[in-house]
Amino acid sequence: MLSKRLVKCARLQIVIHGGRPIVGASCRVATGAVQAEGSVGKITEPMRGSLKGLIDTQAPRGTRDFPPEELRLRNWLFGEFATVSRLFGFEQWDAPVLESEELFVRKAGEEITDQLYNFEDKGQRKMALRPELTPSLARLVLQRQKTLPLPAKWWAIGQCWRYERMTRGRRREHYQWNMDIIGVAGVEAEAELLAAITLFFERVGLSSKDVGIKVSSRKVLQSVLEQYNLPSDLFAKVCIIVDKIEKLPREQIEKELDAIGVPTETVQGVLSAMSIRSLEELEKLLGPNSEAVSDLKHLFNLASGYGYSDWLVFDPSVVRGLAYYTGTVFEGFDREGKLRAICGGGRYDRLLGTFGGDDLPCTGFGFGDAVIVELLKDKGILPEPKQKVDDLVLAMDESLRPQASGIASKLRKSGRSVELVLENKKMKWAFKHAEKCHADRLVLVGAEEWSRGCVSVKDLLKREQLEVPVNDL
Numbered sequence: 001m002l003s004k005r006l007v008k009c010a011r012l013q014i015v016i017h018g019g020r021p022i023v024g025a026s027c028r029v030a031t032g033a034v035q036a037e038g039s040v041g042k043i044t045e046p047m048r049g050s051l052k053g054l055i056d057t058q059a060p061r062g063t064r065d066f067p068p069e070e071l072r073l074r075n076w077l078f079g080e081f082a083t084v085s086r087l088f089g090f091e092q093w094d095a096p097v098l099e100s101e102e103l104f105v106r107k108a109g110e111e112i113t114d115q116l117y118n119f120e121d122k123g124q125r126k127m128a129l130r131p132e133l134t135p136s137l138a139r140l141v142l143q144r145q146k147t148l149p150l151p152a153k154w155w156a157i158g159q160c161w162r163y164e165r166m167t168r169g170r171r172r173e174h175y176q177w178n179m180d181i182i183g184v185a186g187v188e189a190e191a192e193l194l195a196a197i198t199l200f201f202e203r204v205g206l207s208s209k210d211v212g213i214k215v216s217s218r219k220v221l222q223s224v225l226e227q228y229n230l231p232s233d234l235f236a237k238v239c240i241i242v243d244k245i246e247k248l249p250r251e252q253i254e255k256e257l258d259a260i261g262v263p264t265e266t267v268q269g270v271l272s273a274m275s276i277r278s279l280e281e282l283e284k285l286l287g288p289n290s291e292a293v294s295d296l297k298h299l300f301n302l303a304s305g306y307g308y309s310d311w312l313v314f315d316p317s318v319v320r321g322l323a324y325y326t327g328t329v330f331e332g333f334d335r336e337g338k339l340r341a342i343c344g345g346g347r348y349d350r351l352l353g354t355f356g357g358d359d360l361p362c363t364g365f366g367f368g369d370a371v372i373v374e375l376l377k378d379k380g381i382l383p384e385p386k387q388k389v390d391d392l393v394l395a396m397d398e399s400l401r402p403q404a405s406g407i408a409s410k411l412r413k414s415g416r417s418v419e420l421v422l423e424n425k426k427m428k429w430a431f432k433h434a435e436k437c438h439a440d441r442l443v444l445v446g447a448e449e450w451s452r453g454c455v456s457v458k459d460l461l462k463r464e465q466l467e468v469p470v471n472d473l
Contacts, residue, residue: 062163062172072385074175077369078157081177084200085155088192090179093154095136097161101126103135103355112322115162129161132366133178134324134348135355141182142357150183150360169339169371180364187295189363190328190347191302197332197343197365198308204372205381208308211342214315215299215330218346219292220282221319224273228266236323238262238270245274245317274317282316295328320344324351328363334375342375343367390416392439394430396446404445407455411443411473434460443473 059065066074085092101118118128130136133156141148156178163172179196181189194213201211221242222235230238241256248256250271257267276282279300283293296314303309320329329346333339345365353359376382391411395404408420419437421430434442444456449467457473458465 062166064171064173068387072387073383074369076383076385077373080200080203081157081367084196084203085179087199088153088196090153090155093137093140093156094158095140097129097159098127099130099136101128103139104128104131112162115164117161117163130158131160131162133158133160133176134180134351134364134366137178137180138351138355141360142352142355145357152182154182155179167340169374171370175369177367178364180362182360182362185361187299187328188302190330191299191306193345193363193365194303194312194330195306195308197367198311204376206379208310210335210379211311211332212313212335213311213330213332214313214318215296215328216314216316216318217292217295217328218319218325219295219327220273220286220316221270223286223290223292224270225266228263228269230262230266234260234262239319239323242270242274242317243319276316277314279314299328320346324348324354326350330365338378339371339374342371386438387436388417388438389419390439391418391441391443392421392430392434392437393418393443393445394421394425396444398424400445400447400450403450407443407445407470407473
């Protein structure tokens with residue numbers, strides 16, 4: 001048997017035979033497994049005796065199971081995402097969780113590149129589980145760029161994967177709600193997206209006293225750096241460091257900026273500019289003809305018209321960590337400061353060009369499912385959706401089971417949700433179970449009633465019991 005060793009790549013294990021990795025999209029390696037010569041990409045067979053005992057019943061570290069009670073909550077949340085998207089006239093899209101690694105590898109040493117779940121598949125193609133949705137959206141837009149009617153308003157909910165340090169509200173997989181507008185160059189697009197976010201917050205019971213949205217523009221930092229004649233090739237690196245201002249001590253930020261070659265005077269100028277908290281101060285710094293100032297003034301004016309200006313906070317230190325942002329950026333936060341960012345987004349007018357296509361003005365946001373649930377828990381307003389059926393159907397005698405099945409079928413075809421009791425159960429059990437699944441009615445198929453062409457229907461809301469003809473159900 002050939003010698004072998006195990007290598008971890010993200011959470012994937014790769015068997016190395018003679019220096020050659022053997023991996024596949026479905027690759028798994030069992031302890032003590034034997035890999036045959038030349039079986040590249042094939043699942044290894046466990047050695048005899050290695051399958052004894054109970055398997056690990058926990059989900060992989062950083063991931064989640066969704067048993068029925070948890071899935072009901074997720075469906076509620078996704079339903080709110082979907083409702084808001086439809087209220088704004090957006091169309092839904094989707095794409096594979098598995099994408100080409102090339103789609104996510106970017107310049108400027110972004111943190112997200114180091115967090116990829118990436119591997120080589122059986123065809124020696126470099127693949128990755130998507131860490132976000134926007135690049136997949138860009139790929140779809142490029143597919144249809146010549147025929148896509150503009151503006152396009154698209155939304156999606158998709159699972160994303162990042163191998164990162166886990167904290168409260170941060171896991172290695174999460175679901176993300178995205179809304180994007182393609183083809184609108186003005187900040188009217190950002191204003192519409194911010195309106196969608198604030199409407200969502202209101203629908204789930206949050207107010208501007210609970211949540212705020214920090215707003216700025218990357219053009220602010222760009223203008224400041226231009227004042228100090230900093231080379232443009234450092235801009236993306238500076239953005240990544242400035243994005244950490246609220247997470248790291250000032251001394252650490254200064255140290256990191258110095259490490260990439262930013263002069264001390266420029267460092268102090270940048271940090272001073274990032275502490276500004278009003279558009280009036282910003283205008284004094286950048287001048288009345290600044291494009292960044294003009295865009296932000298217009299955006300805040302539109303927010304006032306929409307009626308959500310009290311949600312917005314001007315904060316120039318918000319630049320977002322992804323290199324593709326080019327203009328307005330924003331980030332939702334809880335005002336008590338207990339949690340990481342709730343959502344974030346901005347303008348990315350040059351992303352399509354980095355993939356070899358023609359650039360189009362684009363703006364959008366990503367809204368994860370984890371932090372918002374933690375916030376709603378903290379506020380005591382997280383709902384607990386219950387199992388719900390319209391009818392519970394019970395055969396009072398084993399001989400009447402075919403008739404009960406027919407009743408259940410008839411009700412389902414009429415659009416009612418029905419749970420049919422499949423075993424011999426007593427009335428006491430039936431009432432308890434009806435309460436558990438929040439049934440509106442208990443439909444009892446008994447011999448006497450059936451002989452008259454009827455069933456007994458107990459309305460559990462009105463606490464009434466009637467004999468109802470089968471044809472009137």
